[in-house]
Amino acid sequence: MSEAHSEQLLGEVAALPALPGVYRYFDAQGQLLYVGKARNLKKRVSSYFQKNHDGTRIGHMVSRIVRLETTVVRSEAEALLLENNLIKTLNPRFNILFRDDKSYPYLKITGTREALRPLTGRAPSASTLFPRMAYYRGAVDKRHSYYGPYPSAWAVKESIQLLQKVFKLRTCEDTVFANRTRPCLLYQIKRCSGPCVDLIHQAEYLSDVANAERFLRGETQQVLQTLERRMLAHSEKLEFEQAAEIRNQMTALSRVLHQQSMEVGGDQDVDILAVKVLGGRACVNLAMVRGGRHLGDRPYFPAHLDDASAIEEQMAQAEADGAEAVGPSAAEAVEPGERAARRVLEAFIAQHYLGAPMPPVLVTSQPVGRPLLDALSEQTGQKVHAVHQPREHRRAWLEMAQKNAGIALARLLAEEGSQQARTRALAEALQLPDDDLEALRIECFDISHTAGESTQASCVVFEGHKLQNSQYRRYNIDGITPGDDYAAMRQVLTRRYGRIAEALKAEAGEAALPPGTEVAVAAGPDGEAEPLPPAVEDAPAVPSAPKDSGKDMPATGPRLPDIVLIDGGKGQVGVAREVFQQLGLDLGSIVGVEKGEGRKVGLEELVFADGRAKVYLGHDSAALMLIAQIRDEAHRFAITGMRAQRAKVRVGASQLEDIPGVGPKKRARLLQRFGGVRGVASASVEDLATVEGISADLADAIYRALH
CATH class of the missing domain: 3.30.420 (Nucleotidyltransferase; domain 5)
Structure with missing residues (x-):
């Protein structure tokens, strides 16, 4: 096996120290193959190259090794942590990898940490005076308390409902809380104590917050004892209504504890x-x-x-x-x-x-x-x-x-088997080779806009029998007549495949594309695109998902997808044919999905750019199910991007500035007073009129414009 490797690599292996550390193998393209740890680097790494592993998976990996990197550490424990940190961040080809593509949710109670710190010349916020509960996922803010993590959003919301029943803590936003004039529905159904309209004293509310936090930490018996002392104190003062409220709290809490006691035993975390x-x-x-x-x-x-x-x-x-x-x-x-x-x-x-x-x-x-x-x-x-x-x-x-x-x-095995069957059915329907379905790559495009506003194109990728959301791309469409879907499709296809076509021609020794031809722009590691007109937004669909190389073509070289799926009929396919002819690419990969009679699901037909006759797969076809799955995902991805872009544009212009009589200064005062556009929209005419410079007539005009 060592004969297939360079003298330099074998020399590096021979020179390794007999110390604990982590080693990394790379192939000729620079791809990371494997990360391993060792108590003795020299002994461990040498064993890969001193034995004959032909015909095995390890032999396949070792034959691809051209470069070695090592890191010496102080102990086996350090080696283990470094090894798994590298595996998690670098995604080597031959290691067991767990992709944590979603952060855990927490239950947040606002302002509880801030209340412990002295105020520095500023008024306390509503979140500090009357803390609220909220579902939360993201970075931690030291002003608030966080409990969890929870395995799912459902678990957080169930805990919030439980705390509402027992401790009646608020869940409303601060802007809503600050502008309430009467209690909301949650107060009516006894899920909130109504702090927004002073139906509970602040000290009592903060006591309920403290008890809720102790309950979340598992200090349930202490919570019951505290509630019992408060109930007896109210009884001694003949405050029987307050005592009854606390008794009801204790009853609800005891019911919860009884439900949990059969499961939990004495464990906390x-x-x-x-x-x-x-x-x-x-x-x-x-x-x-x-x-x-x-x-x-x-x-x-x-x-x-x-x-x-x-x-x-x-x-x-x-x-x-x-x-x-x-x-x-x-x-x-x-x-x-x-x-x-x-x-x-x-x-x-x-x-x-x-x-x-x-x-x-x-x-x-x-x-x-x-x-x-x-x-x-x-x-x-x-x-x-x-x-x-x-x-x-x-x-x-x-x-x-x-x-x-x-x-x-x-x-999972059932779903994978079903997905593989769908991939095979599609390959058979389109007469594609079925010897390596794992490598079959489909890219699907869709256009979305609202009456021509904020037009976006989406590209979703299907490969390895599943949708590859880290390779999704969105393209901002600019410089076209609003609502012209054909021009939008022409632009996105040119930008997506122009670079690949140029690379393929360069490999074949042909001339490059004519000057001025738009090409696809590669996104960088942070999801930002290089500034080439028109602007393109090449951000991955799921920010927490593992990012790909950021390029519009595989790292191994230029390669067109096996199928370019277009959500549209003859018109859209005709545009795709024009683009591919201009770029000198194979027309046989273009497939359009044309709506059937009455646009009913299951009656779609496939339209081809190379002159083949239309194909109707049948409403129960596994191939059509796969096409529908990919097309619907492209549609979803385009719509979410378009809505986000539209909201960004509309918020940037601001609804307030469109109201006659509301200039920048008055807008700033309104936003500062009510905490944002939502707060202004939820304010009454009387509240709006209390802002400096806002007359009663203007307050009425603002209210009507926002409602």
Whole structure:
């Protein structure tokens, strides 16, 4: 195997130190292949190049290695954390990878931290005087308190409803709170105590906030004792109505605690992790207990499992020959499936809790290695325990998590099988080769605008039997007659494929495109596009999703998609044909989706740019289902982009400035007084008239203009 590698690479391997560290392998195109850790870098890395791995996945990977990078660290714990940090951020081809494409939601209580700090010459905000509860996802603000994380938005909203029933905290925005003249519906149904119209004293409200926070931290008995003391104090003062209100609070809280007591036992903060491996795929189901309450669970599915498991399994076998093993010792009588489950679990724990808060106790379906727990303890500053083969209520939790992992994995395998069948059906319908359906790439375009305003084009990508949302692109369309969908389609196709056509011609030794031809513009790592007219917005669809290279063509070289799907009939396909003819590209890849009779779903026909006859697939065709899925996604993506752009334009111009008599100064006073356009819109005529410079007639005109 070493004969296929350069002398420079083998020399670097021979010169490696016998120290702990992390190594990285790269191929000829600079793509990261693999990230690994080692207690002894020299011994570990040498084992890849000293043995014959022909005919195996590890042999396939090693044959592609042309460059090596290493980082020496102080301990195995540091190596483990660095390894998984690099895996999570760099997405190597042959490592188990968990993509966390969505941040966790939290329950936020506003202003509670700010209330503890002295005010510096400024009036306290409504969020400080009467804190509100809110669903939250994003960066943390030190002025507020955050509880969670929660596994889903549903779990947060359920907790908010529970706290509304027991403690009656407000959930309204500050602008609404500041402009209420009578209590809202939540007060009428006993879900809010009405602080907006002074129906509760501030001290009592803040006491309810404090009790809600203690409840979220799991201090339930202390909360009940505090409420009992308040109830008795009101009774002694003969304030029986107030005492009855607190009694009702205690009853509601006791009912909640009774519902939770059967599940929780005495634990406060615990994560339960169950792994299921089947059919070359795996699922890690994470269930959360926070503040003594079971909040629900969430499944995760790793990528690259087959390749990574095969490589690590083969390297583990090398221990019998004296090589350092990454996985469990070969002396252990562990089945291969069990070893794979352990590797998946440890990869998830290492990647999931990197830089994220974690509970002190993990209940796991497989044992977790001591080096990983020590590394996490060192990172978090608290002792982390992993409980395998738990008892009592923890055992019930784990069994539930294992059952949910099995259900989620079975659903994924069924969906993947269905999606692969749809891809094959489409390839057969269009007479495309079906020997490598994994590589079949479809790009679909749609145009969206509102009466010609804020026109945007979308491009969504389907590859590997699934939609690749990190490769989605939006294009701002400018310089056309408003509402001209044909001109918009011509512009987006030229910008999308002009660069690829130029690169293909350059490879073939032909002349470049004529001067002035628009070409697609590559987005940078931050999603911004290079300034070429007309302006293009090449931002990924999901900001938290892993970003691609930011280019409109694969890193391996210029390549047209197998299918260019156009949401439209003969007219749109004709425009696409003109663009492809101008660029010198293959017309056979263009497919239009024409609405059927009466524009009914299931009656669509496929229109081709190369002169082929129309094709009707049938309403129950798997191929049509895939086309409809991709087309609908392109439509959704275009509409959301157009609406965001339209809102940006309209807010930028501001509805207030369009009102006669409202200039910049009066607009600034209104916005400052009511906290924004929404606050102004929710204000009454009398409130508007209290602003300096706003007469009663102008206040009435503003109110009518905004309603």
